[in-house]
Amino acid sequence: SIGPAADLPIVNGVVSPDGFLKSAVLAGGTLPGPVIAGQKGDTFKINVTNYLTDDSMLTGTTVHWHGLFQHHHNQMDGVAYVTQCPIAPGNSFLYDFNAQNQTGTYWYHSHYGVQYCDGLRGPLIIYDPDDPYRSSYDIDDESTIITLMDWYHVPAPQVQRQVVPDSVLINGVGNYEGGPEIPPAVINVQPNMRYRFRLLNMACKPNYIFAIDNHNLTVIEVDGEYVEPYTVDAIQIYAGQRYSFVLEANQPIDNYWVHADPNTGNNSTAILRYAGAPEGVPKNRTTPNQNPLNETFLRPFVNDSARLLQPEADVKLNLVLGKNESNYNFLINNVQYTSPSVPVLLQILSGAVSPSELEPKGSVYALPKDKVVEISMPPDDAPGRPHPFHLHGHKFAAIRSAGSSQYNYVNPVMRDTVNTGIAGDNVTIRFITNNPGPWMLHCHIDWHLNAGMAVVFAEDFDGISASQPLSNASKALCPYEGPSQDFP
Numbered sequence: 001s002i003g004p005a006a007d008l009p010i011v012n013g014v015v016s017p018d019g020f021l022k023s024a025v026l027a028g029g030t031l032p033g034p035v036i037a038g039q040k041g042d043t044f045k046i047n048v049t050n051y052l053t054d055d056s057m058l059t060g061t062t063v064h065w066h067g068l069f070q071h072h073h074n075q076m077d078g079v080a081y082v083t084q085c086p087i088a089p090g091n092s093f094l095y096d097f098n099a100q101n102q103t104g105t106y107w108y109h110s111h112y113g114v115q116y117c118d119g120l121r122g123p124l125i126i127y128d129p130d131d132p133y134r135s136s137y138d139i140d141d142e143s144t145i146i147t148l149m150d151w152y153h154v155p156a157p158q159v160q161r162q163v164v165p166d167s168v169l170i171n172g173v174g175n176y177e178g179g180p181e182i183p184p185a186v187i188n189v190q191p192n193m194r195y196r197f198r199l200l201n202m203a204c205k206p207n208y209i210f211a212i213d214n215h216n217l218t219v220i221e222v223d224g225e226y227v228e229p230y231t232v233d234a235i236q237i238y239a240g241q242r243y244s245f246v247l248e249a250n251q252p253i254d255n256y257w258v259h260a261d262p263n264t265g266n267n268s269t270a271i272l273r274y275a276g277a278p279e280g281v282p283k284n285r286t287t288p289n290q291n292p293l294n295e296t297f298l299r300p301f302v303n304d305s306a307r308l309l310q311p312e313a314d315v316k317l318n319l320v321l322g323k324n325e326s327n328y329n330f331l332i333n334n335v336q337y338t339s340p341s342v343p344v345l346l347q348i349l350s351g352a353v354s355p356s357e358l359e360p361k362g363s364v365y366a367l368p369k370d371k372v373v374e375i376s377m378p379p380d381d382a383p384g385r386p387h388p389f390h391l392h393g394h395k396f397a398a399i400r401s402a403g404s405s406q407y408n409y410v411n412p413v414m415r416d417t418v419n420t421g422i423a424g425d426n427v428t429i430r431f432i433t434n435n436p437g438p439w440m441l442h443c444h445i446d447w448h449l450n451a452g453m454a455v456v457f458a459e460d461f462d463g464i465s466a467s468q469p470l471s472n473a474s475k476a477l478c479p480y481e482g483p484s485q486d487f488p
């Protein structure tokens with residue numbers, strides 16, 4: 001692992017996580033990228049240098065820190081054409097930010113076109129040496145990270161978004177149909193120890209049902225927020241989401257299957273191996289999912305959101321997720337998001353006088369400061385459901401979850417990425433506008449984001465220029481726009 005002050009070179013390299021050789025876009029030269037680890041309160045100084053040359057993929061880049069609020073430094077959010085221009089080949093950008101009191105499980109990825117699908121993604125963990133909850137969970141070890149992702153053999157800019165991934169990877173290893181037999185990743189445990197495992201869905205597309213044979217999973221963290229311990233035998237995890245769970249190594253010394261079954265693509269497995277077990281594969285596979293995680297049963301560990309849960313929100317917004325009949329692109333309230341040629345933040349800092357001037361027109365919503373905002377997202381006419389929606393700059397209360405018709409104004413879970421479900425659902429979230437800046441809300445299926453399933457909130461428009469240093473601002477068009485992308 002690296003960090004919190006580190007160089008992160010972005011390079012092209014050939015990798016074969018599933019036995020197929022593919023040119024990729026790699027953070028630090030590996031797939032997934034290195035774990036970026038810090039401690040509570042750390043300032044992160046990640047110097048990203050762009051060494052990309054392979055123009056079958058995008059050669060500009062940015063890095064976004066998924067789940068970190070970037071409070072008062074929106075310009076470090078790493079979203080191409082929202083907070084910065086893509087970093088041109090041969091150039092560097094120093095991401096310099098303090099995560100304040102955020103701790104837990106996050107990740108980083110390119111936020112330029114569909115670039116993270118070609119490889120640029122990795123975990124970011126903020127440890128808390130004085131974790132106030134550690135004693136209640138009684139954990140012996142918290143070093144295990146389990147990453148899930150999807151993998152495509154052609155360059156992402158050529159992948160049609162309907163395409164099924166060639167393979168899905170657990171901890172960077174997988175198998176594709178007709179490919180060589182690649183040994184699964186092994187997760188080692190000592191008998192009778194208690195572990196905090198961190199599970200991350202870093203996919204461009206699939207959600208997964210994750211389980212470990214013969215073991216319960218006691219969920220204690222959701223997207224960086226502690227929750228009351230909640231014991232399940234399977235976790236359905238959507239693109240962008242994270243969970244920590246406690247695993248007790250209390251079964252006979254042996255090998256056990258770890259499985260991640262995606263909603264699209266082939267199932268993938270890893271092995272949970274107890275010290276002393278033979279090196280080999282587990283004998284049989286059980287069928288869990290008798291007691292799967294249900295989002296409405298998640299409870300915050302500390303419920304300090306009285307204001308957020310006041311009876312009526314100050315601002316209510318309905319965002320209808322739909323499709324464009326003529327080209328199969330995606331719409332939110334009938335508008336397809338397209339990147340502006342000047343990043344939204346730079347439009348504001350360089351003198352846009354009102355939010356209504358901001359490009360892309362129809363996709364930027366002004367939100368007044370210090371208000372309780374409630375957003376409903378009915379996926380009324382959107383193919384490709386379910387769409388996991390991620391909000392930048394905030395966590396939010398999941399007031400109404402997919403598959404439920406109940407609204408919880410008492411003790412909803414707080415998270416940063418939520419499944420918006422299927423037709424008939426009306427997933428509803430709330431947050432307080434306490435963080436000035438343009439922040440994206442978008443589907444985390446990267447093919448859908450790229451096809452327009454996004455909006456930008458211009459939060460506290462007047463406060464944005466007041467709270468930001470102007471050092472990164474420039475009035476010019478982005479000097480580097482990269483190759484144009486055609487999406488079939």
Ligand code: C2O
Pocket residue numbers: 064066109111240390392440442444
């Ligand atoms: Cu994980 Cu807008 O991103």
Ligand code: CU
Pocket residue numbers: 384386387388443444445448449453
């Ligand atoms: Cu989507």
